[in-house]
Structures are given as C-alpha cells and as structure tokens.
Amino acid sequence: MIPFASWTRVHARHHKWTGWQDLDPTAAALVPRERSRASRAIVNVCWRLWIPLFSCVYRVENYWNLPRLMRLFPSPREQRAIGKSFLTLLATYAATIVVLGPATSIRIAGLAVLLSFVAEDVLLLSQHAHVPQHVSHGASVRPYPAPEQQVFTRSLRLPSWASVWLLNFDAHELHHMYPFVPGYHLRAIGYQPQHEIGWWQWVRGAKRLSGEVLLFQNREESGWDL
DSSP: OOOHHHHHHHHHHHHHHTTBTTTSTTTGGGSSOOOOHHHHHHHHHHHHTTOOHHHHHHHIIIIIOHHHHHHHOOOHHHHHHHHHHHHHHHHHHHHHHHHHOHHHHIIIIIHHHHHHHHHHHHHHHHHHTTSOOBOOTTOOOOOOOGGGOGGGOOEEEOOHHHHHHTTTTTOHHHHHHSTTSOGGGGGGSSOOOTTEEEHHHHHHHHHHSOHHHHHHOOHHHHOOOO
16 A cells, blocks of 8 residues: 555665664654654554554655655656656555445455554564664764664564565565665575564564653663563
8 A cells, every 4th residue: 555656765765864763754753852642642552452553654654645755855757756656556546446335345455454554563663663763953964874774673583484475574684784685585695683583572572662662762761672
C-alpha cells in the first residue's frame, strides 16, 4: 500500500540521512520535543493493545502525504513521478473496491492487511526505534557513509525460513552497510551484525516498554538495552 515512486525517493533519502533524525524523512516525526498528553496516551494504548498505529502513520506521512512529498522533492521531474505513482495506485484501489464492493473487499483483504500491519509495527520499530540518533538543529552536517550506519540501526533474527521468505528483510544492519546488495544476497556477506537480536526476545522486551518510551526515547535515556 505504498506508491512506488514515493517509496524509492523517501527510502533513498532515509539511507542518505540515517543517523540524523531530523533530516531522515522517516524519523523526523520522532525528534525529541514536547508532546501532548493525548498523543502520548494514544501511542501507549495502541502499542499495548497491538493496534498498528505506527504502520499506518508511517505509510500516510511518508508516502501518501503529497504536500510533504512536494516539499521534500521540489524537482518537477520527481514531483511528476510521485504524482503519477500516487494517482495510479489510488485509482487501482478505488476501482477494485468499486468492482468488488466495500464489503467483499474487506472480507477478502481486511484481516490479512490488519495482521500484516500488526506484524510490521514490530518489525519496523525494531529497525531504528530506541536507538540513539543525532539531531542537526539546522546546522550543515555530512551524511554518514553506509559502513558507519550500523550504530544507528538494529536487526531482528527471524527463523531462517521466514528470513528467506521476506528476502532477508530482517538483516537490517547489513542492508544499511551494503545498501546496493539485493536483500536475497545479504546473508552471503561474511559479517556478523553487532546489534542483531532474536525476534521473540525483541518483542517481549519492547512490549514491556510503554509506547512513548519506545518511540520518543533511546536506550541512553531509558536505560533499556537488549
């Protein structure tokens, strides 16, 4: 449920600015600042009850928020590509729902989408959440080269069959260190990630934290480090 042109550009910008939280478009919303009691309560309730808030916000804010995308990518060529991808996917979904009907569409795909978002909440948050990042505060800073980005990320260790099925999506540190290596070849790299953790250990540990601590703090602030 992500327009392809939006994803390629945002993902490339994410890799360029990993480590600088306010410059990384996928992490900018988590920059330390004062947050309302209501927003913190919503985050805490959703995290505790396995409501996939983050997967939804991640998609909408990073890939479907056209005004923000236009500001991030002012080039007319990129804007046209993003707009075309956006409208094509939106039209495809709309046509599918019209042809099948809302009830049938929900019956066919609703539960699958919900469960995939629940799983993705855990997987996505394992990659960079609660890991110390820098904030540029508007200063001119240099991007961290790919081999230096390992310290800003974390990897899950899924069962081997699941890792293969997901094209080694869990090998996130290797993905950042070797971003031009296809996911299905990442495990062939002769390097053991330093921050890899078993998926169940991560889930159990992360669910012991409140949502606001997991999202809006890092291990140096909370003292929680698996």
